[in-house]
Amino acid sequence: MYRVRAATTLVYLSPMIIGVGLISFYPILYNVFISATNQNLYHFRRYSFIGLTNYQSLLKTFDADFFIVLGKTFLFVAICIPLFLGVGMLAALALNHPAVRFKAFWRVALIVPWAVPSYITALVWKFFFNGEFGTLNQLYRVVAGPQAGLPWLTDPNWAFASIVLANLWMSYPFFMVVILGALQSIPSELYEAAAVDGAGAWRKFWRITLPLLRPAILPATVLSAILTFNTLNTAYLITTGGPFESAAKPGATEFVMVYAFREAFQLFNFGYIAAFAVVIFVMLFGVTLGSLRFSGLVREEGR
Amino acid sequence: MRILARFGVPALLYVFLSAMVIFALFPAFFVVQAAFRPGQSLYTLTLSLWPDHPTLDNFTYIFTQIPFPSWLRNSLGVSVGTMVAGLIGSATGAYALSRFRFAGKQMTLILLLAIQAFPSVLALIPIYLILKTIGLVGSPFGLVLAYMSVALVFCTWNLKGYFDTIPRELDEAALIDGCSVTQAFWRIILPLSIPALAVTALLMFLTAWNEWVMASVLLLDENTYTVPVGLWGLQNDYRVPWGYFAAASLIVSIPVMALFLGLQRYFRAGLTVGGVKG
Numbered sequence: 001m002y003r004v005r006a007a008t009t010l011v012y013l014s015p016m017i018i019g020v021g022l023i024s025f026y027p028i029l030y031n032v033f034i035s036a037t038n039q040n041l042y043h044f045r046r047y048s049f050i051g052l053t054n055y056q057s058l059l060k061t062f063d064a065d066f067f068i069v070l071g072k073t074f075l076f077v078a079i080c081i082p083l084f085l086g087v088g089m090l091a092a093l094a095l096n097h098p099a100v101r102f103k104a105f106w107r108v109a110l111i112v113p114w115a116v117p118s119y120i121t122a123l124v125w126k127f128f129f130n131g132e133f134g135t136l137n138q139l140y141r142v143v144a145g146p147q148a149g150l151p152w153l154t155d156p157n158w159a160f161a162s163i164v165l166a167n168l169w170m171s172y173p174f175f176m177v178v179i180l181g182a183l184q185s186i187p188s189e190l191y192e193a194a195a196v197d198g199a200g201a202w203r204k205f206w207r208i209t210l211p212l213l214r215p216a217i218l219p220a221t222v223l224s225a226i227l228t229f230n231t232l233n234t235a236y237l238i239t240t241g242g243p244f245e246s247a248a249k250p251g252a253t254e255f256v257m258v259y260a261f262r263e264a265f266q267l268f269n270f271g272y273i274a275a276f277a278v279v280i281f282v283m284l285f286g287v288t289l290g291s292l293r294f295s296g297l298v299r300e301e302g303r
Numbered sequence: 304m305r306i307l308a309r310f311g312v313p314a315l316l317y318v319f320l321s322a323m324v325i326f327a328l329f330p331a332f333f334v335v336q337a338a339f340r341p342g343q344s345l346y347t348l349t350l351s352l353w354p355d356h357p358t359l360d361n362f363t364y365i366f367t368q369i370p371f372p373s374w375l376r377n378s379l380g381v382s383v384g385t386m387v388a389g390l391i392g393s394a395t396g397a398y399a400l401s402r403f404r405f406a407g408k409q410m411t412l413i414l415l416l417a418i419q420a421f422p423s424v425l426a427l428i429p430i431y432l433i434l435k436t437i438g439l440v441g442s443p444f445g446l447v448l449a450y451m452s453v454a455l456v457f458c459t460w461n462l463k464g465y466f467d468t469i470p471r472e473l474d475e476a477a478l479i480d481g482c483s484v485t486q487a488f489w490r491i492i493l494p495l496s497i498p499a500l501a502v503t504a505l506l507m508f509l510t511a512w513n514e515w516v517m518a519s520v521l522l523l524d525e526n527t528y529t530v531p532v533g534l535w536g537l538q539n540d541y542r543v544p545w546g547y548f549a550a551a552s553l554i555v556s557i558p559v560m561a562l563f564l565g566l567q568r569y570f571r572a573g574l575t576v577g578g579v580k581g
Contacts, residue, residue: 001402001471002402002403002404003403003404004403006405008484009405012396012398012403013399015391016392016396016455017411019393019455020459023448023451023452023455024421024452025414025418026433027433028418028421028426030433031425031429034429039432087323090319091320091323094320094323097312099312100317100320106320106324109324110320110324112327112328115559115563115564115567116556116560117512117513117556118513118515119534119535120334120552120555120556121330123538123548124330124552125330126538127545128330133345133346133348138347138350141350169330173327177567230422233515233516237535257422257424260424260428261424265431273428274428277428280425281421281425284420285416285421288416289416
């Protein structure tokens with residue numbers, strides 16, 4: 001770390017600072033500004049200031065859209081993360097087992113879903129879930145008879161589960177790769193010593209493997225939880241947030257980002273959704289800061 | 304019990320791994336077979352895993368009858384633009400954040416972190432309104448600007464993380480020997496960072512190449528579409544055979560998947576944060 005003249009610092013920093021300031025930071029400030037207006041389709045150019053009214057209507061009652069959407073999204077994250085983690089962990093443990101041969105082949109084959117562009121993942125799964133021509137119902141008819149069919153995208157609960165399934169497909173490889181990397185760094189002497197002391201496979205897993213995986217799993221879980229909270233492509237492209245029971249209530253898979261996207265670019269409620277964005281952002285930034293402080297990263301950055 | 308340990312465990316492992324591989328690869332296999340399937344033959348109630356009469360018609364169609372070649376060109380232009388501008392705009396700033404001591408540094412880092420925590424879908428709302436005011440909605444240049452809002456912060460953060468791992472003694476020794484700060488940056492830091500610069504650039508390219516949300520809002524005319532927006536429109540129409548979408552998906556995904564799989568051994572903590580899945 002060295003001291004340089006202020007002018008030099010400025011020259012080095014300015015491209016990034018000016019760029020980030022104009023293209024990233026200014027829009028966020030502008031978003032806060034819009035959140036205090038009634039800008040929408042009818043007041044697009046001639047909007048007026050309405051103070052905190054948008055925030056009030058956002059948080060007014062416990063059955064407001066905000067809480068419904070947020071609750072759905074939390075439930076979605078709470079179901080997804082243990083599934084991603086569990087499947088990723090099983091796959092990593094299997095890949096790391098000394099009895100398995102052709103490891104490179106299995107590893108690459110299992111990472112493939114991560115490499116597929118997420119909008120293509122969504123559009124392909126959308127076709128799988130189709131009630132008539134969808135592959136899943138074609139398979140189901142083989143077992144259950146020619147008239148059968150499961151309501152993959154038409155029933156609210158099934159639709160929710162379908163989005164979980166599509167997200168599981170594209171998200172488990174991340175955990176698998178992280179856990180596999182951590183597994184390979186555990187010294188084998190630990191297991192040998194435990195074996196000498198008479199520990200079985202189960203005990204070794206709970207007492208050695210899991211505690212030593214924790215430092216790798218925790219940040220991966222936080223990162224994946226934030227990404228899952230921000231799910232848009234899979235939900236919007238597969239169900240557009242539906243099925244909808246009534247036009248006035250959020251749909252069964254209308255998670256936070258789907259709701260924001262629909263309110264902004266289909267209903268054009270810019271002022272209202274800008275306020276929504278501010279509240280969601282404060283929550284996300286809180287989680288990010290908290291997890292960084294937790295892992296000691298912020299202090300290290302400050303050196 | 305010993306027999307189970309000798310043969311049972313490996314057998315169970317292979318059964319599990321095979322089931323996982325079928326789960327992982329079936330969608331990819333499905334797209335491949337659909338791409339070679341003629342016309343409406345995918346729309347049946349019964350399961351059929353391979354077309355009776357495979358054909359290349361879908362590929363000919365997307366290259367001659369719809370603006371797919373323009374979509375490819377547009378995607379390439381937008382992605383390369385984002386990648387180059389992101390890297391050039393962030394490299395010196397990342398160096399300053401890694402090596403210089405100056406007032407307000409902690410604040411800058413926290414602000415960058417805050418911007419990165421702002422989800423791109425939410426940032427799209429003000430960006431759309433601003434681009435609308437200055438008349439750039441519908442233009443690929445506006446889309447590159449929108450992508451830059453993510454790219455600059457991402458590249459700065461990544462490169463700073465990498466510069467931090469280069470031993471400080473190297474450039475400090477050069478400075479003591481009379482090297483200028485600029486020389487230390489160009490002659491020592493940048494050459495040592497070529498792998499990190501390449502990985503960051505390619506991640507940026509992939510992110511832009513695979514981005515659907517912003518492009519779907521900011522592009523209006525079919526001829527300016529990037530591939531994701533074009534493909535979305537293609538499969539949204541039930542009169543259009545799904546085979547066209549499948550064929551186009553294959554062409555678009557295979558190179559970037561190869562790139563991604565080639566790159567993934569470079570993904571360490573610092574290089575995955577904030578990127579890749581959009």
